[in-house]
Amino acid sequence: MYDYVIVGAGSAGCVLAARLSEDEDVRVLLLEAGPPDDDVNIQVPAAVGRLFKSELDWDYETTPQEQAAGRSVYWPRGRVVGGSSSINAMIYIRGNQLDYDTWQDEYGCAGWSHENMLPYFMRAEDQDRGGSPLHGVNGPLRVEDLRHVHRLTKEWVEAAQAYGLSANPDFNGDAQDGVGRYQVTQRAGRRWSAADAYLRPALDRKNLTVETGALVTRVLIEDGKATGVEYVLDGETVQAEAEREVVLCAGAVNSPQLLMLSGVGPAGHLREHGIEVVVDSPRVGTGLQDHPAVVVMWKTPGVKGLWEEDTSASRMKWKLAGRGPLTSNLAEVGGFVRTRQGLPAPDVQFHVLPSPFADQGLTPPSERLMSVLVTLLAPASRGAITLSSADPQDKPAIDAGYLVDPADLEPLVAGVRLAREIAQCAPLARSCAGEHTPGEEVTGDEELQEFVRSHLITCYHPTSTCAMGGSEEAVCDPELRVRGVEGLRVVDASVMPSIPRGNTNAPTIAIAERAADLIAGREPLAPQESALRWEPTGRDLIRG
Numbered sequence: 001m002y003d004y005v006i007v008g009a010g011s012a013g014c015v016l017a018a019r020l021s022e023d024e025d026v027r028v029l030l031l032e033a034g035p036p037d038d039d040v041n042i043q044v045p046a047a048v049g050r051l052f053k054s055e056l057d058w059d060y061e062t063t064p065q066e067q068a069a070g071r072s073v074y075w076p077r078g079r080v081v082g083g084s085s086s087i088n089a090m091i092y093i094r095g096n097q098l099d100y101d102t103w104q105d106e107y108g109c110a111g112w113s114h115e116n117m118l119p120y121f122m123r124a125e126d127q128d129r130g131g132s133p134l135h136g137v138n139g140p141l142r143v144e145d146l147r148h149v150h151r152l153t154k155e156w157v158e159a160a161q162a163y164g165l166s167a168n169p170d171f172n173g174d175a176q177d178g179v180g181r182y183q184v185t186q187r188a189g190r191r192w193s194a195a196d197a198y199l200r201p202a203l204d205r206k207n208l209t210v211e212t213g214a215l216v217t218r219v220l221i222e223d224g225k226a227t228g229v230e231y232v233l234d235g236e237t238v239q240a241e242a243e244r245e246v247v248l249c250a251g252a253v254n255s256p257q258l259l260m261l262s263g264v265g266p267a268g269h270l271r272e273h274g275i276e277v278v279v280d281s282p283r284v285g286t287g288l289q290d291h292p293a294v295v296v297m298w299k300t301p302g303v304k305g306l307w308e309e310d311t312s313a314s315r316m317k318w319k320l321a322g323r324g325p326l327t328s329n330l331a332e333v334g335g336f337v338r339t340r341q342g343l344p345a346p347d348v349q350f351h352v353l354p355s356p357f358a359d360q361g362l363t364p365p366s367e368r369l370m371s372v373l374v375t376l377l378a379p380a381s382r383g384a385i386t387l388s389s390a391d392p393q394d395k396p397a398i399d400a401g402y403l404v405d406p407a408d409l410e411p412l413v414a415g416v417r418l419a420r421e422i423a424q425c426a427p428l429a430r431s432c433a434g435e436h437t438p439g440e441e442v443t444g445d446e447e448l449q450e451f452v453r454s455h456l457i458t459c460y461h462p463t464s465t466c467a468m469g470g471s472e473e474a475v476c477d478p479e480l481r482v483r484g485v486e487g488l489r490v491v492d493a494s495v496m497p498s499i500p501r502g503n504t505n506a507p508t509i510a511i512a513e514r515a516a517d518l519i520a521g522r523e524p525l526a527p528q529e530s531a532l533r534w535e536p537t538g539r540d541l542i543r544g
Contacts, residue, residue: 001208002029004519005229005242006249007216007258009034010083010491011194011432012512013249015124018140018198019516026520028207029240030199031214031231034079042086043190044318046326048307049361050217051087056080059180060253060398062383067403068292071452074360076396076460077253080197081212084251087507088460089351090184090191090329092143092518094121094172095500095507097530098345108470108510109478111514111524119525120513121172121506124197125521133532134173140197141509142187146332148325149181150306150354152370152431153332157181160335163421168335174530176501177346179335185505186255186329189322201368214238217392219246219262219488221278229284232392245519249512252494256285256385257396259466259475264485273390279484283475285396287467288383289348291459291497292402294412294452296419300368306330306354307365322334329371330355336501339414346501348415349375349513351459356436360457369436370424374415375459377501379406385465402456412456413448461504466494479518491515 004020006013011034017030034056042056053059053076060075078084100114122136128144131137142293160179168178184191202208216231220239228241248255259265265285270277287370309325317324328351350372356363357371383401387483388394403409416438423432427495434440438451468476475482476495482488493508500507517524 001243002027003240003242003244004028004247005240006030006247007229008032008083008137008248008250008423008492009081009199009210009212010078010249010492011085011197011508012259012515014082014194014197014511016247016249016516016519017201017210017512018489020520021202023520026207027225028209030208030210031216031240031450032081032210032212032230033215034212036212037086037193037195039082042080042082042193044326045090045186045189046310046328046330048087048330052076052360052362054313056314057086058253058320058395060395062400062402065400065402065456067453068456071454073400073402073456073458074362075253075458075462077251079336081210082193084460085185085193086191086195088332088505090504091503092172092183092185092188092506093502094510095502096176096345098497099500103497107468107474109468109497110470113527115193115512115527115529116524118528118530120412120510122528123525124509129145136361140201141185141194142197143183144186146181146184146186146190146329146495147323147327149332150325150328152300152303152354152428153352154389155428156352156372156422159425160422161331162425165335166335171336171502175428176336177338177401179333179350181333182329182331183372184329186327188503189318189327193210202379211536213464215392216258217261217423219248219258221264221321221485221488224484225486236500238480242487245489247519248466248488249492252288252465252493253385253396253398254367255466255490255492255494257387257412259284259490260387260481261390261392264482269386273387280412281475283467283473283485285465286400287460287464288385288401288462289464290383290400290402291375291461291499292379292400292408292412292456293351293373293459293544294416294455295371295373295437295457296416297356297369297371298423298432299434299436300370300431301433303368303431305356305365305368337415337418339411339418345378347377348418349377349502350419351375354516372419373459374412374419376408376412376415379499380407400458409452412452413445413501416448416452461493461499463493463499463504466490467497468495469497480515489515489519525537
């Protein structure tokens with residue numbers, strides 16, 4: 001018997017396991033379907049591509065996307081202690097102030113405004129640059145500047161400024177707009193996952209039990225209350241009882257899947273798969289949002305690519321000192337822009353890599369190319385997670401809904417055009433010897449729209465499939481409790497009412513930090529005002 005059973009040792013699960021087990025009188029069980037995070041490739045930042053389609057990856061694919069040339073899109077998700085924080089690109093971005101104020105003002109999520117969330121971002125953070133009114137120190141999550149920045153990515157930032165975009169030394173500071181170097185969740189040149197930050201320091205606590213290789217198959221619900229979970233461990237079916245709460249931290253794909261397998265979801269869909277309906281909750285699995293992206297690449301024959309720097313000398317430099325090219329997170333620099341006037345916040349983000357990024361990085365690099373991921377930040381399109389069967393071993397169906405709303409095409413095309421203009425500016429123009437993808441011959445709006453449709457990929461940020469909200473129709477209430485089931489909460493990116501503008505790992509950790517206080521019955525941290533600037537700080541993207 002445990003007080004809390006937490007499903008999923010990803011970013012949110014690691015936070016909750018650590019924070020809840022701080023109370024010695026509380027017994028916590030943390031269940032993870034994947035293995036421990038002891039693969040050395042997890043620690044080496046530049047080795048991120050080796051983790052895709054490995055045993056540490058759920059290795060999902062979407063259903064064929066009708067508006068994206070009928071293609072299925074590969075979705076890596078972490079199936080390992082640390083979850084996706086153990087396989088991601090480590091970029092530390094909180095999102096825009098508008099994102100969180102929208103959660104409260106438009107979705108009725110009281111207590112989730114930016115002023116409410118900022119203290120939790122700061123509590124989590126151990127900022128290498130030191131503390132400030134917007135940054136924390138001495139938190140578990142180490143945030144550092146990259147120790148290695150490639151010549152091409154440096155030149156991209158300089159070229160973007162030459163074009164007219166503002167320099168931004170801190171995307172989590174007083175403005176999000178502009179270009180610069182990303183900060184990363186690393187410590188001394190090594191990945192610093194949620195497992196490193198939160199879970200590992202708590203493992204010696206007698207009141208915390210962690211099971212790996214434990215696939216949870218359903219939540220046990222009796223008389224409207226979650227009493228525990230059933231899971232498979234070493235081929236045996238096991239049950240664990242939860243005296244207080246079951247908390248799903250399985251992510252935007254697996255949390256809705258597990259709810260539906262447990263009888264909580266759209267009644268008709270559950271009956272189709274022979275699952276007894278416990279709670280008819282039509283929105284479980286719906287509202288799926290992701291950041292779609294397209295990759296533009298340039299030929300850079302005179303500049304050695306990052307992939308060419310994976311040498312025995314570089315490996316030794318990383319191993320001994322945590323320095324050198326292997327500390328790169330690949331997506332070293334980028335920025336946030338508004339593709340048209342009148343937008344309240346950026347709608348496109350750039351991720352710039354000093355290497356080719358073909359087939360989502362699954363194709364080994366063989367030629368010198370620079371890549372820019374043009375990423376849509378506030379998609380209008382929505383998708384859904386549904387069951388493919390009632391067997392927990394079967395992967396759910398992922399319909400990302402890419403480009404189902406035509407409004408999503410225009411900013412992606414505008415982002416591609418802007419990326420091209422930046423590449424024509426010094427000093428980057430001197431390193432580029434022509435456009436590789438889509439190629440200079442692709443110029444018209446219709447041609448570029450076709451390019452977007454046929455090359456669109458994920459930026460790895462699925463959210464919103466168990467969204468919280470003030471409406472009784474929302475899956476979770478603003479305290480993350482699943483409506484209709486006592487003693488059951490969801491704490492992960494699936495509860496986000498709308499996707500934040502930026503990488504989603506830092507927001508997921510902050511959500512879990514606040515959730516720990518809600519679950520433990522502690523008074524939430526006091527709101528903290530911030531004077532963030534919402535207006536663009538650089539030249540408007542439309543010249544003239």
